[in-house]
Amino acid sequence: MLRKLFSYMKQYKRDALIALICVSVECIFELIVPLLMADMVDVGVANGDRAYIFEKGGWMVLCALLALVLGIGSARFAARCGQGLGANLREAQYRKLQSFSFSNIDRFRIPSLVTRLTSDVTVIQNSVSTGIRPLCRAPVMLVMATGAAFFINKELALVFLVALPVLGFLLFEIVSHVRPLYARMQGAIDPVNRIVQENLTAIRVVKSYVRGDYERQKFEQVNTNLQSESEKAFGLASMNMAAMQLVMYGTILAILWFGGGSIRTGRLQVGELTGFLSYVLQILNSLMMISNVFMMLTRSMASGRRILEIMNEKPEITEEKARPVFVEHGAVRFDHVYFKYSKNAEEYVLSDVSLEIGAGQTVGIIGQTGAAKSTLVQLIPRLYEATKGSVLVDGVPVQEYPLAHLRDAVAMVLQKNTLFSGTVRDNLRWGKEDATDEEIGEACRIACVDEFIGRLEKGYDTDLGQGGVNVSGGQKQRLCIARAILKRPKVLILDDSTSAVDTATERRIREGLARSLPDMTKIIIAQRISSVLSADQIVILDDGKINAVGTHEQLLATNEIYQEIYRSQQEGGQL
Numbered sequence: 001m002l003r004k005l006f007s008y009m010k011q012y013k014r015d016a017l018i019a020l021i022c023v024s025v026e027c028i029f030e031l032i033v034p035l036l037m038a039d040m041v042d043v044g045v046a047n048g049d050r051a052y053i054f055e056k057g058g059w060m061v062l063c064a065l066l067a068l069v070l071g072i073g074s075a076r077f078a079a080r081c082g083q084g085l086g087a088n089l090r091e092a093q094y095r096k097l098q099s100f101s102f103s104n105i106d107r108f109r110i111p112s113l114v115t116r117l118t119s120d121v122t123v124i125q126n127s128v129s130t131g132i133r134p135l136c137r138a139p140v141m142l143v144m145a146t147g148a149a150f151f152i153n154k155e156l157a158l159v160f161l162v163a164l165p166v167l168g169f170l171l172f173e174i175v176s177h178v179r180p181l182y183a184r185m186q187g188a189i190d191p192v193n194r195i196v197q198e199n200l201t202a203i204r205v206v207k208s209y210v211r212g213d214y215e216r217q218k219f220e221q222v223n224t225n226l227q228s229e230s231e232k233a234f235g236l237a238s239m240n241m242a243a244m245q246l247v248m249y250g251t252i253l254a255i256l257w258f259g260g261g262s263i264r265t266g267r268l269q270v271g272e273l274t275g276f277l278s279y280v281l282q283i284l285n286s287l288m289m290i291s292n293v294f295m296m297l298t299r300s301m302a303s304g305r306r307i308l309e310i311m312n313e314k315p316e317i318t319e320e321k322a323r324p325v326f327v328e329h330g331a332v333r334f335d336h337v338y339f340k341y342s343k344n345a346e347e348y349v350l351s352d353v354s355l356e357i358g359a360g361q362t363v364g365i366i367g368q369t370g371a372a373k374s375t376l377v378q379l380i381p382r383l384y385e386a387t388k389g390s391v392l393v394d395g396v397p398v399q400e401y402p403l404a405h406l407r408d409a410v411a412m413v414l415q416k417n418t419l420f421s422g423t424v425r426d427n428l429r430w431g432k433e434d435a436t437d438e439e440i441g442e443a444c445r446i447a448c449v450d451e452f453i454g455r456l457e458k459g460y461d462t463d464l465g466q467g468g469v470n471v472s473g474g475q476k477q478r479l480c481i482a483r484a485i486l487k488r489p490k491v492l493i494l495d496d497s498t499s500a501v502d503t504a505t506e507r508r509i510r511e512g513l514a515r516s517l518p519d520m521t522k523i524i525i526a527q528r529i530s531s532v533l534s535a536d537q538i539v540i541l542d543d544g545k546i547n548a549v550g551t552h553e554q555l556l557a558t559n560e561i562y563q564e565i566y567r568s569q570q571e572g573g574q575l
Contacts, residue, residue, distance in 0.1 A: 086125025330490030364532025419468030431486030
């Protein structure tokens with residue numbers, strides 16, 4: 001797993017290598033200092049040789065300064081390496097998300113994806129930025145300091161043979177228990193993101209229903225859960241420091257006990273004991289760094305698994321069967337299509353749907369809420385993949401079209417209208433990046449955007465704010481329709497996209513589409529019969545199955561569902 005994560009650090013290998021070299025050389029200079037100090041005490045101080053003391057002191061200062069410079073260098077290159085890895089991981093995940101179908105995204109949920117792109121990546125990049133130094137420094141210091149300690153006094157160094165196994169056992173116990181807690185802690189961030197996202201997105205609904213207290217209680221619940229999981233994980237991880245200090249001070253006491261006896265008997269000099277204790281502290285600090293690295297790796301692996309779940313996810317919609325064919329006319333055919341959102345689902349959302357839509361036709365689709373009208377049309381641009389059966393455009397299965405071309409040839413205005421931060425012009429040019437002002441004006445005329453664009457503060461250069469908060473629901477729908485028209489697609493799908501528009505404006509939009517774009521295939525999903533009244537054919541969808549297909553007159557004369565909808569809307573004044 002770590003190998004795959006670190007494969008995203010390729011262009012920063014040189015920085016990592018330089019950081020490792022800096023740390024290794026820094027360790028050498030730091031390890032020289034205790035030897036110089038022991039020599040200074042046993043020779044310079046013992047003999048009262050001030051020149052010798054100043055000479056050794058000067059070398060100690062020089063070693064310390066060189067170690068400082070190398071430490072700064074290692075920190076700088078390690079930071080570049082960690083931040084670069086984090087940037088590459090975020091970019092790779094985001095690029096992978098662009099290849100996901102709706103089904104892939106539904107499997108992970110958006111709040112969880114946000115957490116994996118932000119918090120989980122931050123954990124890994126911080127582990128690299130702060131972990132390269134101890135990861136290299138600790139083994140080098142441990143080996144060299146242990147060798148120096150044995151060089152000074154072999155008998156005292158045997159204390160480590162007891163201390164190291166004790167520390168290793170304690171560390172193993174802590175790491176094995178904290179690993180699942182870190183995974184649960186990262187998972188607890190997902191519902192926090194979900195609650196925040198839902199609340200901010202629907203803030204107008206929350207305030208209009210006076211549900212602020214309820215939302216606060218929901219947030220408090222998931223926030224308390226995150227706090228609890230974090231306290232468990234970090235509380236157990238903090239035992240690492242306590243175990244380390246227990247072993248460290250126990251080792252120092254043992255060395256002072258046995259070392260003091262050796263000094264009394266003359267087998268050990270004071271300077272040697274002082275230098276030995278310096279190496280003992282370096283050895284124990286190295287062990288502490290190693291244990292901290294294990295803690296960081298444990299948490300990083302929990303985050304890494306979550307990131308690799310995204311990277312290893314196989315997109316359900318691929319271009320394996322694609323060939324160089326292009327949509328020319330826009331005829332659509334559903335051939336015994338079945339669909340369900342999950343392979344393990346017991347029932348199909350769409351069952352045995354067969355329908356033919358001629359090029360240039362206008363087709364209306366109506367039915368009760370939950371009849372799978374939106375799901376049906378989302379199979380055309382392959383936002384979802386049919387479970388069984390075939391969806392064909394111009395007689396070619398949609399799987400054989402290059403995905404980018406197919407989706408460019410099929411414009412879809414979804415039920416949930418989405419505008420992006422930026423100006424009106426920026427949003428419209430999502431349909432066509434190089435659209436001229438004349439093309440933008442024509443699309444806006446067809447979608448009746450010209451009726452209100454002059455009332456906006458700066459016209460086409462008006463900043464819409466995040467999600468188009470500066471325009472009304474009906475204006476937002478018309479802007480989305482204009483954006484789709486600007487693509488000049490072969491197939492235009494309007495998924496209940498005029499629900500917030502009055503009937504007179506809706507009629508003008510339909511007339512503009514018919515007059516200006518007669519060769520474009522138009523599929524209109526609607527709740528109002530008035531929206532599909534003049535369609536070439538109207539499809540009645542009922543519980544995922546086609547109940548009837550015909551013109552308004554035919555269905556009004558023969559179909560009970562259509563008659564019931566027609567009468568209810570007559571009574572409600574919608575016709």
